[in-house]
Amino acid sequence: MNSLYDFLETNSMYVVLLIVLIIWIGIFIYLKSMDSKIKKLEKD
């Protein structure tokens, strides 16, 4: 864990990458869950 922290501290571009990836994964999961909710509503 410490080595990961050291790595991120010296390579700041990876911190930006991590942030953008977290945002994108969050949006993707939200869309996926919305998709399945709509599918469920359509079946009812």
Next chain:
Amino acid sequence: MNGIFKVLTFILITFVIITGILLPIPEIPALGDKARVLYFHVPMSWISVLAFFMSMWYSIRYLKTRESDYDLKSFSSAQLGFLFCILATATGSLWAKFNWGSFWNWDPRQTSIFILLMIYGAYFALRSAIDSEEQRAKLSSVYSIIAGVTVPFFVFIMPRLVESLHPDPIINSQGKIHMDSTMLTVFLTSLVGFTMLYLWILNLKFRLERLQIKKLKTIED
């Protein structure tokens, strides 16, 4: 929309984020690392154009068939086009602050996208002002077609007619693409990935609108 489509969208955009941020890019005078904005800003602009054209296409379909689904698709697409147009404006403006020294300086690109936002803003105002479902669909379809016709002028023609500080459009006045092959690969992947994302969200938005109308009809009955 099947599962493979969604997974592929996820993979493509994740690939663009990783390579777009990490891969080295050639030295570009006056732009430097800020040139990476191209991977994210241009697809926003492209999707807004595509969405406005799709909205126009569905409007034509509606006027031909009078099927309300087409009107809902046209509305959903215009909404997404508006959203992506705002995203293109915001990302471009942030980039402009660090390249041109100000967030907004009425550059031809900024002026034309502003007018486009006004045109589509009026489309939503028109829709919300009409109560009758059929009348709303008919009038907004006609408006969407007229608005769609103006899109190529404001996005492709007007910024090329006037002197602009905006970096050379991807396909420039000589009709050629000047881009490093790695950058071009990431850029094209980005275009495909974000287009797939738009199609997915459009599908969700349309289904949601349809469900809402169905619910309203059952309440009325």
